[in-house]
Structures are given as C-alpha cells and as structure tokens.
Amino acid sequence: MKRSLPLAMLLALCFAPNARAANEADYKAAFAAAEAASKEATGLRNQWTVTVQALTAAKKAADGGDFDRATAAAKEAEALAKASIFQANTEKEAWKAMEIR
Amino acid sequence: MKTRTSLLLGSLSAALVAFALTSPRVVAADKVDPVADAKAFQNFFFQKFPDVKHEDFVNGPYSMNADLKRQWQEKEEFPPYEFALDAGKEMFSTPFKNGKTYADCFPNGGIGIRQNYPYFDEKDGKVVTLELALNRCREANGEPPYSYVKDEMASLTAYMAFTSRGKPMDIKIPDDPRALEAFENGKRYFYTRRGQLNFSCASCHVQSPGERIRAEILAPALGILNAMPIYRSEWSGMGTTSRRFVTCNSQTRAVPLEPQSDEYRDVEYYLSYVANGLPISGPGARP
C-alpha cells in the first residue's frame, strides 16, 4: 500500500495543469470544429445519430452557461463526426470484402 | 481529448488493415453482372440453410425458428394486418376529387402487379418503387402525397401486395448502363457498414440470419422484402419498406436518409432483383 500512495499523487499532479475552467471562447472554437466535421459527415450521407446528440448536448450545456461540459460535448461530437467520415471513406472499398460472390 | 480522437482513428485503421489482409478474395473485374450476383446470392442461402424450402425464405424470421413459426401461424389465422388490408381496398376504389382512381395509374388496374416493383424507369433514369409510383399517381391527380412511413401508404401497398400473393418476384434490369449503376449502387449500400455500431445490412441479414438480437430472430436477406408491407408487433402497426429502412438505420445509430432517396430505392431494387422467383407473401406479420 505504501508505495502506491506516491504513485497516485504523481498521477493526480500531471492531470492538474490542464483542468482550468473552459470559457466561452474555448467552447465556440470546439463547437465550430465539431459542426464543420458534422457537415462533412452529412455531405458523405453518413452522419451518426450520436454525433447529432452530442452537438445538441453541447449547445444545451453552453446555453446553461456550463462551458466545461459544453466544450467536452463539442469535442466528443467532433471525434464522432471524424470517425463517421473515416468510416464512410474506408467503406468505399471495404464493402466488397463482405459481398457474396 | 486530442489523444482520444487519434486513438479512435488509429484503432479503426488498424482493424481495417487486419481485415483487408485476411480476405484473400481477389476483387473481380468490376463489370456489373446482376444475373451472376442473383445466382450467387440465392445459392449462398440455399447452402447455408439446406433444409429451408426455397419459397419459405420469404417468411423471414419464421423460416429460421420453429417456435416463432408456430406463434406466427397462430396469428395468421386472423392476422393483425386485416384492417390495413380492408382500408387499402377501400382507398383503392375511392375516386380522387377528379374522379380518377389508382387503377387508372397502374397497368392491369393495379391488381396483381406488385411483383414487378420496383422497376427501372428509363425516361426518368431512376428506380421507381411501388410507394413512389403511388404518390406520383396521387400528385398527378391533384391529391397531396402520403407520408412514406405512415398507415395510409402501408394500407395501399398492403392491398396491392395481397393481390399479388404467391406470384414470383419478377424484377427486370433493362440493358441500360444507368440501370446497372442503380443495381450496383443498391448492392454497395447493402454491404456498406454505417452508424456507430458499424453494421451493414449484411452484418445482420447475411452473416447471422436465424440468430437472435435480444428477443428477435434475424431474417435472411433472401426474400426479405417479399412480405412488405408488414404489421410489426413491435410498432403495433403497419410498416412500409421505407419505415423498415429508416428504423434499421437508426438502430445502428446512423442518421436515416429521406424516405425514397436514391440509396433506398436502389437497395430495394437490388434486394428485390436477387429474390426473383421467390413468391410475394405480403402483407406480412412480423415480431
């Protein structure tokens, strides 16, 4: 037990610096990036429902003034949108592997 | 947060590379050959389920599970789509405001023709499904179109399907490059993975028909549209082909496209063509 205590402390320390509260500007930037990716996914006709939900959650949190959660949700939306774009591009060829021949 | 996205992308690409390496199949020259595709498609299911009678595939999950089939046969004695059928019959004979009826829009008065839909309209250069043709008929006669996912459309297609019961599916692909392209586009849609769950239609209906996803038994893809439209206990109501496509998409967490958009019409064209020869069994009752 004795040795693991300092280890836990060390871990806590390294997360501390970037935990300052996100402000409105951070949220706006994150949301803009998420929305761009989401538009691209829709353009590829491969939007995910969870992306849309994350975007709505981000907006809702931002309206409520909770920019921490809003920024996190916007980043989540961006990640999901990017994944759906990646899926659409890879599937352009990958589908043939499953085709019954 | 940044690490999270790259992690996600990394895992996806790694999975793909592994996947590509394992599939030894050489990608055949990409000449679209519907006849060969249909033969291969049907043989795949006939070999995978040797003791299922060929025409029984159109009964979807009921061809895969005896206990479920018994529940279905009990329901078929007095099926829940009875009301939609009667409503459809009545709507079919009720004239529009201009005195015309649906019979005037369709060959043979709309009776016993469902097995030829969808067809490729060479003038339009696109696939025309039964639901689309019905709404076009309404609009041509000054009537507002019906929603593709609601009861009125389901009642109309239920009646038209009923008049074709037992007739083998008979979809034609004219020798027109655009028709071949539509067929190929439908095939691509069928095998393309989508949604956060990363499923394609084939993931469920080709790789694991007969198996359960929770309470439901997965239907084989062969003849999966022959029973449309269906009364689903799940919806406790009628469902058109459009409604089925839209709900399947949202189950894999993919945002559905507009009903009757090109992809849906093409995948209906593909699935109907590869089921040529199997009987129409609509309207159907499903879990």
Add this chain to the structure above:
Amino acid sequence: MTTTTGLHPTRRLILQGAASVALIGLGNLPFAAGPARAAANDKYPEEAFKQKNEADAIKALYGKTAEPSDKVKLDAPEIAENGGVVPVSVTTTLDKVTSISFLVAENPFALAASYKFADGTVPAVANRLKMAKSTKLVAIVEADGKLYSAAKDVKVTVGGCGG
C-alpha cells in the same frame, strides 16, 4: 361479414321477442341454473382488475384458491416474439366449466382477462396478451365451483440491436 337482412321477417320477430323475454323476464338466467356460480353475474369484476398481484386478483375474482391440475392445458410461447402480442390459449378436460382467467404475474396488474362460459360452450379460449417483462403466466379454470390452475414461464425482452 355483412349484417344479415335475409332473415325471414316473422322468424326475426320471434327471435327478438325471445331475446327480450329472456333479458326482462328471467333476469340473467340464460346460464343454466347450476351450482352456485360465483362469476355468473355479468358485472365487470372491477375490483379484481385493480389488484396488483396474482393471489389478490384470484381472491377478488373467485373468493377461493386454486390447486394446480394437469387437466388444465396452458399453451404459451417459451420466448415471446413480442411482449405486446403474446398468443396464449387454454384447453381443459374438466367439465361444468363456468370461467377461465389469465393472470400475468409480473404485469402492473396481474389479472389480464377473464372469460365466462355458458352451458354448451367448449371450455377453451385463445387470445393475445401483453406481458411487461419475463413472467410467470397462470391460467385458472373454475369447474363445478372449484378452481384449478396451470402455470408457465414466458421470456419477454425487447428486440432489435439498440438505437
């Protein structure tokens, strides 16, 4: 299923006459007078349908308890294709059956349906019930004033892969 107009007029009058006499004159004795028929009256058993659990519902409906009997054959699926529409049926070889009821133990209200049988009606019924979740299904048959029961477990879950 068009309503019939073809009935010969006088026969029709007699029928209506007989019906009204039966209803007015003899009250609701169309059921053959037999031993005390607890559930013979036509009143809707409001109280029984309000009971949450199975035992209270049976007591409210019949005022006595049932004993399992292999003469009551209950037919229900092992896994319901859909909790909203579960085909369930019962047949029995007992005679002088006056009532058959279905109780779905895990439903918010246990009593699902109760049927009253006249003389000459075959003691069997099929219907489609709703089941909230996996549950014990009980069929009760009241024959000659005594209660017999049969039970079966039915698995119920939602379908589909998520959404």
Add this chain to the structure above:
Amino acid sequence: MASSIRVRATSNGDITEVQALIQHPMDTGLVKNPAGELIPAHYIQQLKFEWNGKDVFVADWGTAVSKDPYVKFSFKGAKKGDELKISWTDNKGGSDTTTAKIA
C-alpha cells in the same frame, strides 16, 4: 363503414368455432406519447357473444389485452345460418356491435 369487429364463425357438425378481431387501441394508461404525456387508459372492458338470445361467451378484459384484440372460442348447439350478436363496451363508455351469420 366496416364495423370495428371482424368475426369469422364457422360451424362443423355440432361445434361452431368463433374468431373475433376488434380494432381498438387498448391503451393501458401507463404509456407516454412522444411528447412525454401519459396516454389515458382506453381499453375494452367487456365483450359479449350472444346466440339465440343467450350470452354464450362473455369476456372481461383488463389493460393487458393486446391492441386490436383477438379471441377464439367455440360452442355447441348452433347451426349454419344462425345469427351471432357481438358487442363490446370500453372504459370510456365507447361501444360497438355487429351481427354475423354462422357459415
């Protein structure tokens, strides 16, 4: 307009088999609509089958009977051509009735 009750009564020999399918929502009162409000309970409480002036079969239903309810039973004594009167009442005072000839 077609009645809400579909009946098929077929007699073979002395036994008449009766099947009925009724168009009714059978709302339990425990389900929410998409807008989140509870849909009020609306279900058939009693369904009667009358032949020859006599109630041959009476169904008392709760909220656990499926939408568009179905029931099947059979009874002795009737013959082809007899008339069967079917009527139901629901918890909102709604009702419907129809007659059918035994085929």
